[in-house]
Amino acid sequence: MRVFSNEEEVSEHLENIGREIARKCGGLPLAANMIGATLRRKDIHDWTSVLQRGFSDSNGDTIGVLQVLKISFHRLPSPLLKKCFAYCSIFSKNEEIEKERLIQLWMAEGLLVEKDGVDMESSGSTVYDILLQNCFFQEAKKNKFGTIKHSKMHDLVYDLACSISKAESFNVENHKSDVPISPRVRNLAIRSLDDQQSYKMALKENAIYLRALFSNDKIPDGVLDNCKKLRTLALQGNTQELSPSIAKLIRLRFIDVSFTNITAFPESICHLYNLQTLRAIGCLKLQELPSRFRSLISLRHLVFDRHEDFEMPIEIGKLTCLRTLKFFNVGNENGRRIEELGYLKNLKGAVAIHKLEHVNGKEEAARACLTEKPNIHKLKLVWSGPRERNNFNESKCWKALSLLQTYKA
Secondary structure, eight states, rough: OOOOOSSOOOOOOHHHHHHHHHHHTTHHHHHHHHHHHTTTOOOOHHHHHHIIIIOOOOOOOOOOOHHHHHHHHHHOOOOOHHHHHHHHGSSSSOEEHHHHHHHHHHHHHHHOOOBTBBBBHHHHHHHHHHHTTTTSEEEEETTSOOOOOEEEHHHHHHHHHHHHHHHTTEEESSSTTTOOTTOOOOEEESSTTTTOHHHHHHHHHHHOOOOOOSSSSSOTTGGGGGOTTTTTTEEEEEEEEEEEEEGGGGTOEEEEEETSOOOOOOOOGGGTTOOEEEETTTOOOOOBOTTGGGOOOTTTEEEEOOOOOOOOOTTTOTTOOOOOEEEEOOOSSSSGGGGGGGTTTTTTTEEEEOOGGGGOHHHHHHHTGGGGOTEEEEEEOOSSSGGGGGGOOOHHHHHHTTOSSSSEE
């Protein structure tokens, strides 16, 4: 357990308290790391409180470790941090948790708000970083830019999250098949409904209370129609389509159909005016988005894989709240030209622009206004086919599309 740097002076009294706390951790690295993170930059009164009232001696068993973890949880500096951590019980044990997706889920739950000019994504990133610093997350993986992409929870930390959230969340895989779903549960994760008739019935009975539903199996007919309070819907596995009645779920803020066989979204999805995040990664059969996609005025994150023949929805530039747009295929028609990017002032992260041969020169390229989007950290420019056959002035367009980091296919 290291709380102070080598350069900091530590009083003898504080050092003795620290040694006694370390002894009570029973030589358990997880316990020591979490207590160390909890007491970092705290005064002697906090140290004394933890020593005297925090926990008894740990014998290296699970109960002792959980006792230490609870101390760290209860000493988190805000209720928001506690709620965001407890929400993580909805994941599977040992699941690799994507930071970006987790923040989007927190947003959908209403845990994050925009305040004092700080957007929800930035607030969520701060919450995530604090939980990581306090060892509630571990094994963080970064990309080449040093940005954290994924992390995990230690098994015992995950158990703590489940114990805290058990009144609101129920993850079926954590229970035996004869354990009933908690009544009026808000967040429900059912990885498989195979041969679990009791869970199918419980899902129908709890539908009116649900705010988040995660399932790897087909949802029984009629269930979604009753999920009037649902904010999060995450489907995987056998899902092939969404019912047009999804438009009734007017509170939906997050939809994830990644790694499903879905071929198209129903046109009615465009009535979900509160939708913030739409994720469709690995949906190889998905070729287009609804024609009125521009109606999703609250959409902030459109996360899906690139398809060379994918046709962008018309007038995507009307989605002015959009932060995430992994790729954009330039089209020939009005409403699909590169100028649509010019209206998306809030784009962040990585953006790949394909089919640049459809851009007719410098002036049209400049209307993408990419130099006015400082939060794009990676830009990829892609031409399809031989450039000498195009009426495209490449040297002029390069100047118009320049950013700090530009990658050319």
